[in-house]
Amino acid sequence: MTQPLVLTLSCTDRPGITARVTTFLFERGGNILEAQQFNDRASDAFFMRVEFDPGDTSRETIRAEFAPLADEYSMDWKLALRDRPRRVLIMVSKFDHCLADLLYRWRIGELPMEPVAIVSNHPREAIEHTHLGDIPFLHLPITRETKAQQEAQVRTIAEDTDAELIVLARYMQILSDEQAAHFAGRCINIHHSFLPGFKGAKPYHQAYERGVKMIGASAHYVTADLDEGPIIHQDAESIGHADTPDELVRKGRDIESRVLAEAVRLHLEERVLLNGQRTVVFSG
Structure with a gap:
């Protein structure tokens, strides 16, 4: 057949x-x-x-x-x-809810991917709640002084594992222009707010201070322009005046997980085509 x-x-x-x-x-x-x-x-x-x-x-x-x-x-x-699992390198920091969700969806057959490695700038204990199984875990700490060296290590890992997609699953480091260019069109990031609003640190706290009635998350391709790459998928959720910043963060974790998973699925199924700074996303 x-x-x-x-x-x-x-x-x-x-x-x-x-x-x-x-x-x-x-x-x-x-x-x-x-x-x-x-x-x-x-x-x-x-x-x-x-x-x-x-x-x-x-x-x-x-x-x-x-x-x-x-x-x-x-x-x-x-x-x-169509049905060949794509080789995926996942990067994460301390917040592992997106990572855990991706691995769960992969294990039940929802995402046609093969995780080849997990790279983190924190030790494995930082994501102790997530079951990694036998997926290789690589701790690559990073400082301002070692950033270039660490990013070179990531490129080597991606090459050695034949990674076709890089997923930043709440990897809280800004990629250099060189790194963003190297992985252009095959690196997806989850931004924990509804772009283009509330960039930078503590976006849900920013949203709370502004009294917004909707919060959301955006998954996009990484480019040299911080958090301005072509958007693949977004979602939002209503909030009320009684919601505290902590409750916004809790709801945000769920939005982030499902938005990133959907963006990854769309990419893996070859449903995303770049159109300049935008994307054409074919449903399915």
Whole structure:
């Protein structure tokens, strides 16, 4: 039985792209299982995601024969196995609720990933409540003086483990511009407020002081601009006048966990395409 494939692509919009792509797959015996597209009129860009059963045609053949069509339209494209678990490196500091949630969802089969390592700037005892099993744990302390060296170690670990995605699961360190550029498009961060509001320290306390009626969390790709990378997923929750800062933090932990998990799922399933400083997110 053949494994389903996922084709994602983006290019300048013009008539006939959908017809050319679907005809190409049909002529090679492909059976489309799911197809979504988006025409961004503001940027004159076209985005498409297609899941399909390739039948008797190999992925290598489809890749080779699709290349001329992609070149004709100057496409940025990718052809991936739908069901292959992606290799994920997770980074965390002292707050482990997002880490615990990701590992739970992975263990029950909800997230198609393979955790290759967990890196923390604190010792393992700092996240003693989370069951890591046999996932390698690496304690890499960091100071202002050792930041460059520590980040180089992280890059080496990512390379040695063939990590395809880096997840900052409440990793409370700002990545350098070099590190952000190195992991561009494959590093997801969870921000514990509803961006672009309440950046920096203690966002829930900031929200409390402002008397807001909604709090939230944002998961986004990391860029050199602090907390301003393309947003993948957000969610919010109503709060009342009687909620204390501690209660906002408690509710925030739940929002952070589910927002990060959903962003990771969308990325793992090849449902997120970059559109400049924004994203195109195909539901599923």
